[in-house]
Amino acid sequence: MxxxxxxxxxxxxxxxxxxxxxxxxxxxxxxxxxxxxxxxxxxxxxxxxxxxxxxxxxxxxxxxxxxxxxxxxxxxxxxxxxxxxxxxxxxxxxxxxxxxxxxxxxxxxxxxxxxxxxxxxxxxxxxxxxxxxxxxxxxxxxxxxxxxxxxxxEGVRRIDEWGRIRDRIPSTDLVARFVDQPGEKAKGVKLAPEEWRVFARINGKDTMASIAKNTNLSEFDVCRIMYGFATAGLVDIIKKPTAAQLAQGAQDQPKLRRSLVSRIINRIQTM
Amino acid sequence: MQTVKMVISGAVNSGKTEFIKTISEIEVVSTERRATDDTKAIKKETTVAMDFGRIAIGNDLVLHLFGTPGQKRFDFMWEILSEGMLGLVILVDSTRPETFRETNRIIDFFISYRDTPYVVAANKQDRPNAWSPDELRLALRQPPRIKVIPCVATDRESVKSVLLELLYVILDRSSEG
Known part of the structure; x- marks a missing residue:
């Protein structure tokens, strides 16, 4: 279809x-x-x-x-x-x-x-x-x-408007991290020098804004380059969680007992 | 009486209300209001507050199903709904690629701060031009460990299958006892 x-x-x-x-x-x-x-x-x-x-x-x-x-x-x-x-x-x-x-x-x-x-x-x-x-x-x-x-x-290199980039990177406070398994894909990608400068600073902690500052590139250029990496499946764009949010997240996920989950499974199976 | 909660989310008109209606033991408590924004073009009445369904597991345990409002202007409710949830079903209308970006935004919202177990339900698989679950996985950029399950939200067996797949994910993460 x-x-x-x-x-x-x-x-x-x-x-x-x-x-x-x-x-x-x-x-x-x-x-x-x-x-x-x-x-x-x-x-x-x-x-x-x-x-x-x-x-x-x-x-x-x-x-x-x-x-x-x-x-x-x-x-x-x-x-x-x-x-x-x-x-x-x-x-x-x-x-x-x-x-x-x-x-x-x-x-x-x-x-x-x-x-x-x-x-x-x-x-x-x-x-x-x-x-x-x-x-x-x-x-x-x-x-x-x-x-x-x-x-x-290369197609993304030619994008010169914020509009499309903002779909994936709505804020310069976001962070890039490498995907779990870029595998062989990453090896075949050819990067320009300024893209390497950004690539080398991806650590899952630094925001787009801080990478722009450290590379002397504009925030637009950093976001455009990151948009390319994300679109090619090399990185994920994530929010930078604060310590308080991480702690809250941990509290929100109490360990459930298997017996409780098994009861719900049994009930739904027999519905 | 212990209650546990599952959240059913997705973009406008992805099938959340139908999904809950199909499996709930009580008539779904829905605070639907006539849509007043651009959703009107898609759906005459759309969920502006929430849907609520219930499944009794035993005398001492109840499963609540909460449907989130689809529109962006009700984002603030998602956080409230997601507190303490057992897991999350993300419904996606497999026939409308224009909603995939919004679906990604919703997934990102729910999982960015909490390690929430979730599955993606590829709804409306009975329609022509429905994208297959494999295609949706790629379109939504979901890793292989995330289950993308074919779904028809009006079909009880199909809804059961989605909930069970989510429960198996939760079971894998739960502790002994």
Missing amino acids: ALVGNIQDFGLSDFLYLVDRGYKTGCLHLNRENEMAILFFEKGKLTYAALCHDEKLTDFLVQAEKLTPEQAGALTQAYERSGRNLPMTQVLLKEDLLPQEELQRTLQTHVEEEVVYSLFGWPEGAFRFEHGQKPEFESPILPTPLSIENLIM
């Missing part, structure tokens, strides 16, 4: 996180006014994205001056000979018409700069995620799918 909503309510970065952590395969369709976009994922990684439905690899590479029209014609013929049962990207690599690194770089730049990052600027837009939907074989599918964390981090 399709997942539907609006990125005004459930942000693009939140959706990308869901796709990544859920190892989703399918297509995210986005629409607003006269614009649309499609993003295809394979096991949580981005394989292809476009702002129109009928983009062809041959047209794209000719326009990008990576293939001549004659080479594009040869590729189309090879694709036909292959029985159209392989992505055209793979046929191109088999035919050795372009080095894989160059193809990857060209398609990646297009997908990131012209499609995905521009979508982070959409204030609203209806989305629909179709599970299992795959791109046409003739589309410019990336030879190596892109991991989501860096897309989120």
